[in-house]
Amino acid sequence: ASVAVTLYQGGQLRNQIIQNKLTLDGDKTGTAKVKNDLLLNVVTDYLTILTDQDLVIAAKQQIELAKITVDRTQKNFDLGNQTRADLAQAQAQLSTAELNLTNAQNQVDLAVLILKQYMEMDPATQITIVKPDISKLTDVKTIYDATDVIKTAFTLNPDIKLAELQQQTYAQAIKIAKGSYYPTISLFGG
Secondary structure (H helix, E strand, C coil), X not given: CCEEEEEEECCHHHHHHHHHHHHHHHHHHHHHHHHXXXXXXXXXXXXXXXXXXXXXXXXXXXXXXXXXXHHHHHHHHHCCCCCHHHHHHHHHHHHHHHHHHHHHHHHHHHHHHHHHHHCCCCCCCCCCCCXXXXXXXXXXXXXXXXXXXXXXXXXXXXXXXXXXXXXXXXXXXXXXXXXXXXXXXXXXXX
């Protein structure tokens, strides 16, 4: 029986091990990226719900104003001070306001459904969206140094970490490929 042992192969084995470690770290960072993306999606959708709820309130207020306008226009029409076209226009504005309310409520419902999906909840589950009490926020920093923000993003953002690890992995792949230019030294015995 003969035995062959490769003693040197242009550093390919060493570089392959480094590349595999980088790939593993990249996979771990990929998991962190997915978690971060989910968190951002939940927060964004929550803020969308709050905005859409405000639009519902505004649409209800617009309906009340449109009803007042229709009532006033109807009284003026009955007195002969306005035309049927004026009354029809006021009624059309009321209908448009009601449509806007329906659309705004649909947006709230859709955003709540998306939030439930992100949170893996049964769509039939009733949830209450609570607005934060911003009056309790104190010592809110409003001026940030751009350099500090960028440094923090580079150190904490999983997207950036993942991109850096992928870049290092590709650099290792190049080193592995370059290793084939070097001679292979093997020991044979038997």
